[in-house]
Amino acid sequence: MRGTVHEPVLASGQATAVLGSVKSATAALAAAGVPINLVVYYDDLEASVYREVVQLPVAAISLDFCGVPGAAHGCATAALIDELGFPKDKRLGAGIIDGRSIWRDDGTASKLLTALRAKLGADQPISVQSSTTLQHVPYDVTPETGLPADLVSRLAFALQKLEEMVTLASSSGAEAAAPLASFGAGYGASESTTTVPEAMYSRSESYEARRGKQPTFAPFPTTTIGSFPQTAAIRRARLQYKRGALSEERYRERIGAEIGYVIGVQEALGVDVLVHGEPERSDMVEYFGLKLDGYAFTEQGWVQSYGSRYVRPPIVAGDVSRAAPMTVHEYALAQALTARPVKGMLTGPVTMLNWSFPRKDIPRSAQAFQIALALRAEVADLEAAGCAIVQVDEPALREGLPLKGARWEAYLDWAVRAFRLSVAGAAPGTQIVTHLCYSSFEDILPAIDAMDADVLTIENSRSDNEMIRALASAGYARDVGPGVYDVHSPVVPTVEFLADKLRSFGSTGILGGDASRIWVNPDCGLKTRRWEEVLPAMRNMVEASRLVREEVRAGKWGEGVVVVKVAGKAASAGQGDQPQRRLQRLLQLRRLRLWWMAT
Numbered sequence: 154m155r156g157t158v159h160e161p162v163l164a165s166g167q168a169t170a171v172l173g174s175v176k177s178a179t180a181a182l183a184a185a186g187v188p189i190n191l192v193v194y195y196d197d198l199e200a201s202v203y204r205e206v207v208q209l210p211v212a213a214i215s216l217d218f219c220g221v222p223g224a225a226h227g228c229a230t231a232a233l234i235d236e237l238g239f240p241k242d243k244r245l246g247a248g249i250i251d252g253r254s255i256w257r258d259d260g261t262a263s264k265l266l267t268a269l270r271a272k273l274g275a276d277q278p279i280s281v282q283s284s285t286t287l288q289h290v291p292y293d294v295t296p297e298t299g300l301p302a303d304l305v306s307r308l309a310f311a312l313q314k315l316e317e318m319v320t321l322a323s324s325s326g327a328e329a330a331a332p333l334a335s336f337g338a339g340y341g342a343s344e345s346t347t348t349v350p351e352a353m354y355s356r357s358e359s360y361e362a363r364r365g366k367q368p369t370f371a372p373f374p375t376t377t378i379g380s381f382p383q384t385a386a387i388r389r390a391r392l393q394y395k396r397g398a399l400s401e402e403r404y405r406e407r408i409g410a411e412i413g414y415v416i417g418v419q420e421a422l423g424v425d426v427l428v429h430g431e432p433e434r435s436d437m438v439e440y441f442g443l444k445l446d447g448y449a450f451t452e453q454g455w456v457q458s459y460g461s462r463y464v465r466p467p468i469v470a471g472d473v474s475r476a477a478p479m480t481v482h483e484y485a486l487a488q489a490l491t492a493r494p495v496k497g498m499l500t501g502p503v504t505m506l507n508w509s510f511p512r513k514d515i516p517r518s519a520q521a522f523q524i525a526l527a528l529r530a531e532v533a534d535l536e537a538a539g540c541a542i543v544q545v546d547e548p549a550l551r552e553g554l555p556l557k558g559a560r561w562e563a564y565l566d567w568a569v570r571a572f573r574l575s576v577a578g579a580a581p582g583t584q585i586v587t588h589l590c591y592s593s594f595e596d597i598l599p600a601i602d603a604m605d606a607d608v609l610t611i612e613n614s615r616s617d618n619e620m621i622r623a624l625a626s627a628g629y630a631r632d633v634g635p636g637v638y639d640v641h642s643p644v645v646p647t648v649e650f651l652a653d654k655l656r657s658f659g660s661t662g663i664l665g666g667d668a669s670r671i672w673v674n675p676d677c678g679l680k681t682r683r684w685e686e687v688l689p690a691m692r693n694m695v696e697a698s699r700l701v702r703e704e705v706r707a708g709k710w711g712e713g714v715v716v717v718k719v720a721g722k723a724a725s726a727g728q729g730d731q732p733q734r735r736l737q738r739l740l741q742l743r744r745l746r747l748w749w750m751a752t
């Protein structure tokens with residue numbers, strides 16, 4: 154029997170805290186006679202950790218030689234081996250084929266292999282392998298007939314990477330290490346737009362000065378994070394459109410009808426700041442990639458995301474720029490249907506990059522700045538179309554942090570600058586909202602503040618207000634929108650539950666209890682739910698906001714205690730049956746819409 158033990162934690166800043174456990178675990182396995190391949194990836198090892206790791210009682214050690222695609226770090230493994238050597242009694246798993254990039258090896262792998270063989274000697278057992286698991290890249294590039302041939306020739310998905318490994322492993326010595334294909338010429342050859350004047354990273358007025366010029370609302374204003382259910386009918390219409398079975402005109406009509414429905418729903422529920430619902434977006438990243446020059450798309454390049462979901466990350470294949478407005482049509486359509494403000498809805502530059510396949514030939518920061526400049530133009534066009542509130546989502550900002558804490562500062566520096574570059578051109582009166590989720594953020598609060606957004610909406614419902622408390626203790630002084638219910642669950646939250654949630658914000662001390670600056674919204678991801686769940690949940694959310702708003706007006710909120718217990722229905726006198734009637738009307742409206750979509 155033999156075993157493989159994956160310990161990417163050894164490449165993180167926490168290695169010393171776990172080394173003791175890794176030592177005892179590998180010793181126990183060795184005592185049981187199990188030869189172990191210890192696999193470490195996602196970054197290189199610190200020298201002190203490397204010295205310990207090579208002494209572990211394992212048969213093989215597999216290391217990442219590639220680092221993070223497009224990042225200047227993570228590739229020090231070859232230098233470590235060069236300096237400190239590698240034990241003769243162990244096999245080296247040489248992760249020289251980049252498991253996270255979709256690009257064909259440009260000759261680097263064969264050079265590394267040649268250098269390793271020269272350094273360690275012909276009798277050193279070496280396995281040629283990918284630097285990480287191959288789950289990060291799509292399966293096969295062969296079906297991608299829609300991509301330009303010169304791009305395809307530079308791509309390597311999982312199957313092609315296996316071929317590269319076999320080719321490299323079967324080559325003997327330096328003479329057989331022929332480069333495979335170059336990334337340099339054509340795609341991604343140009344220098345990027347990194348020389349942006351410093352003034353473009355800052356709004357023209359400070360947060361304090363511009364706040365008074367922005368829209369204001371009653372206590373606990375209600376909104377959502379952007380998407381509404383992506384129904385089977387919407388996806389079917391998009392598929393028909395893609396296959397040519399539905400004309401562009403008809404497809405646009407259907408998307409328009411969906412936007413109309415979404416606006417009608419929010420109006421009927423009494424939401425304060427509306428969204429158009431994002432029905433035209435298959436995905437928040439893919440959609441913008443499709444609209445931007447410099448991006449390319451696969452037909453079949455699906456990768457797993459967060460365990461049970463699938464996404465098709467677009468490919469940054471050249472310099473990114475905006476060919477035409479990307480969201481203004483849908484925004485204007487929605488805004489024309491209502492007197493209430495509709496939020497412009499954009500995916501931020503850092504998330505665009507972190508959820509795309511980036512180039513390897515220029516730094517990630519440069520790619521993010523290019524995307525930011527494209528988004529900046531979009532913000533200006535939204536403003537010109539009358540949009541007063543623009544949300545720029547950055548759910549992947551935290552996720553992109555390097556494993557090692559020592560690398561955080563450099564990453565956050567360009568990430569925050571990219572975000573600021575995308576929004577800083579907005580007029581002082583335009584309210585910039587950002588949305589962060591899928592993580593805890595306590596450890597990057599200064600960076601969040603430095604983003605200089607006017608409103609921060611943040612995933613909160615599953616964390617028992619931890620994030621709100623952290624923001625309050627840090628003296629965070631901008632408007633916040635903590636998610637009030639978990640959209641990942643089909644459970645419809647009751648008015649009572651939601652009202653208690655709002656009341657509980659009082660005890661956190663956030664914004665000194667100024668409820669007009671605390672937004673009421675669900676966590677993100679309504680696109681993954683069904684209307685049957687969303688309608689009653691939203692109705693209850695708006696009702697809870699009204700209820701606690703009244704308590705605030707009566708001076709009962711902010712005392713840090715649960716003020717009123719609501720039994721069953723909403724407690725506002727004389728209005729108890731209204732929400733029920735509204736819901737019935739909405740369900741009727743929905744039946745009508747389904748009939749329309751089906752015809």
Ligand SMILES: CN1c2c(nc(N)[nH]c2=O)NC[C@@H]1CNc1ccc(C(=O)N[C@@H](CCC(=O)N[C@@H](CCC(=O)N[C@@H](CCC(=O)O)C(=O)O)C(=O)O)C(=O)O)cc1
Nearest residue numbers: 388391392434435436437438439458459462463464508681
């Ligand atoms: C927020 N998250 C996201 C991440 N990355 C992104 N790029 N985008 C994100 O939103 N990373 C972290 C999280 C992960 N969370 C999610 C949540 C939900 C989804 C999701 O809904 N995925 C869908 C697929 C979405 C999609 O693009 N669908 C297409 C159509 C799909 C398709 O190709 N269909 C076939 C035929 C289908 C048929 O009916 O016959 C075809 O075209 O041939 C669309 O809407 O047009 C999923 O199903 O998992 C993802 C990440």
Ligand SMILES: N[C@@H](CCS)C(=O)O
Nearest residue numbers: 378379380548677678
């Ligand atoms: N606007 C997006 C944000 C996802 S993090 C949505 O609501 O789905």
